[in-house]
Amino acid sequence: MSSKGRTLYVCTECGAQANKWAGQCGDCGAWNCLQEAPAMPPAGKSGIKPAGYTGAAVGSEVRILAEVDATAEIRQSCGNGELDRVLGGGLVQGSVTLIGGDPGIGKSTLLLQALAELATRNRTLYVSGEESPQQISMRAQRLSLSRDRLRLLPEINVERILAICEIEQPQVVVIDSIQTVFTERLQSAPGSVAQVRESAAQLVRYAKGSGAALFLVGHVTKEGAIAGPRVLEHMVDTVLYFEGDPGGQLRVLRAVKNRYGPVNELGVFAMTERGLKEVSNPSAIFLSRHDTPVAGSVIMVTREGTRPLLVEIQALVDECHGSNPRRVTLGLEQNRLAMLLAVLHRHGGVAMYDQDVYVNAVGGVRINETAADLAVLLAALSSFRDRPLPTDLVVFGEVGLAGEIRPVPNGEERLREAAKHGFKQAIVPRANLPRRGSRVEGLELRGVTRLAEVMGNV
Numbered sequence: 446m447s448s449k450g451r452t453l454y455v456c457t458e459c460g461a462q463a464n465k466w467a468g469q470c471g472d473c474g475a476w477n478c479l480q481e482a483p484a485m486p487p488a489g490k491s492g493i494k495p496a497g498y499t500g501a502a503v504g505s506e507v508r509i510l511a512e513v514d515a516t517a518e519i520r521q522s523c524g525n526g527e528l529d530r531v532l533g534g535g536l537v538q539g540s541v542t543l544i545g546g547d548p549g550i551g552k553s554t555l556l557l558q559a560l561a562e563l564a565t566r567n568r569t570l571y572v573s574g575e576e577s578p579q580q581i582s583m584r585a586q587r588l589s590l591s592r593d594r595l596r597l598l599p600e601i602n603v604e605r606i607l608a609i610c611e612i613e614q615p616q617v618v619v620i621d622s623i624q625t626v627f628t629e630r631l632q633s634a635p636g637s638v639a640q641v642r643e644s645a646a647q648l649v650r651y652a653k654g655s656g657a658a659l660f661l662v663g664h665v666t667k668e669g670a671i672a673g674p675r676v677l678e679h680m681v682d683t684v685l686y687f688e689g690d691p692g693g694q695l696r697v698l699r700a701v702k703n704r705y706g707p708v709n710e711l712g713v714f715a716m717t718e719r720g721l722k723e724v725s726n727p728s729a730i731f732l733s734r735h736d737t738p739v740a741g742s743v744i745m746v747t748r749e750g751t752r753p754l755l756v757e758i759q760a761l762v763d764e765c766h767g768s769n770p771r772r773v774t775l776g777l778e779q780n781r782l783a784m785l786l787a788v789l790h791r792h793g794g795v796a797m798y799d800q801d802v803y804v805n806a807v808g809g810v811r812i813n814e815t816a817a818d819l820a821v822l823l824a825a826l827s828s829f830r831d832r833p834l835p836t837d838l839v840v841f842g843e844v845g846l847a848g849e850i851r852p853v854p855n856g857e858e859r860l861r862e863a864a865k866h867g868f869k870q871a872i873v874p875r876a877n878l879p880r881r882g883s884r885v886e887g888l889e890l891r892g893v894t895r896l897a898e899v900m901g902n903v
């Protein structure tokens with residue numbers, strides 16, 4: 446049999462396999478979902494034996510757990526505090542990291558900067574299938590990066606990339622991007638789900654066998670997922686998404702999966718003329734301070750990964766002229782807003798069924814936690830009544846369906862962050878008040894247990 450083997454077709458919806466391509470999956474009935482995938486190669490004939498391959502990662506030998514080396518992973522800094530933070534405290538040897546994001550958001554820039562730093566201590570390889578060596582060299586020069594030790598490979602054939610890796614023995618490899626590379630094992634075009642999955646699988650196997658740290662760049666497609674959507678997430682150790690408004694300066698790198706650190710950790714960068722600069726005090730950026738109080742604006746303390754972050758929640762409540770009032774959220778969950786408005790009606794006696802409600806987390810930040818509930822409700826109420834809240838007030842807390850205000854994790858840490866930025870008052874769940882004896886300097890605290898207790902604040 447040829448090295449290309451037999452070709453199978455796998456349904457991307459249900460995973461069913463077929464020998465022949467068809468427009469409809471015979472199992473689940475979905476249309477246009479059969480994708481080419483290679484049949485499993487015969488055992489022992491995988492063909493690719495990366496340098497230093499010991500079989501430890503993908504071998505089939507039974508081991509006693511106690512005999513497996515359990516020393517902590519070896520980490521090193523990428524020379525960028527924010528990137529290190531998102532990776533869980535530096536780059537882990539042998540780890541595979543997927544960096545996803547819209548085209549033009551700054552993935553190549555970030556990795557080029559990191560690689561230039563890593564190149565001072567490691568053998569590195571930057572594999573580019575998107576830009577010419579001249580383009581990359583010009584960019585490195587513009588970013589004032591040291592180009593002496595940066596090794597560059599313009600190549601898109603995975604088999605050739607791996608062959609060169611075997612000769613070069615790099616310790617850090619960047620593949621920019623996974624959508625441009627292809628494996629000879631498949632006939633489909635680069636960028637197809639099958640190609641992306643199979644190419645990534647080969648590269649991951651290489652990284653695990655050789656101990657090289659691997660970065661895969663993945664462009665997010667229009668549907669919002671990395672193409673081959675999600676198929677890579679389970680294969681890699683860490684998934685980072687680069688987000689931000691391409692028109693603006695601010696970029697946020699978020700860990701959505703990390704085998705070596707906390708998820709939802711945020712790294713904040715500013716895109717400048719000299720590349721990406723770390724922003725070590727992000728609260729100052731997300732916070733747009735108003736000189737005079739503005740109705741509909743409330744500051745909350747959210748927690749992203751391991752650090753607290755001050756974010757402004759803005760609401761606009763306006764008379765609805767259609768039959769369906771709008772519930773629009775940016776950076777917050779829409780269903781949660783609908784639920785909160787129902788709680789506000791039932792337990793606060795304020796009805797908004799004839800009002801459009803828009804809520805925005807300022808600065809393009811996305812808030813995934815319920816601690817925003819109280820701030821969202823107060824912002825909506827403030828806009829509805831056209832009465833501003835004090836500018837030195839922070840608010841956080843979860844609101845339950847029974848109108849109760851529930852505590853959120855790490856209350857004291859959030860309060861400290863607020864005090865650090867000069868806030869003077871806080872309305873928080875009573876259970877989040879600091880324990881007897883401990884106070885938060887400079888902050889006047891009010892603990893609440895029911896929604897009804899805060900209705901009079903606006």
Ligand code: TYD
Binds near residue numbers: 554555584718
């Ligand atoms: P890039 O890293 O090429 O994005 P990606 O790899 O995610 O597609 O980023 C390109 C954008 O960044 C481009 O619009 C120009 C901008 N940029 C700067 O503003 N300053 C810089 O120093 C660099 C290198 C790029």
Ligand code: MG
Binds near residue numbers: 549553554621
């Ligand atoms: Mg790029």
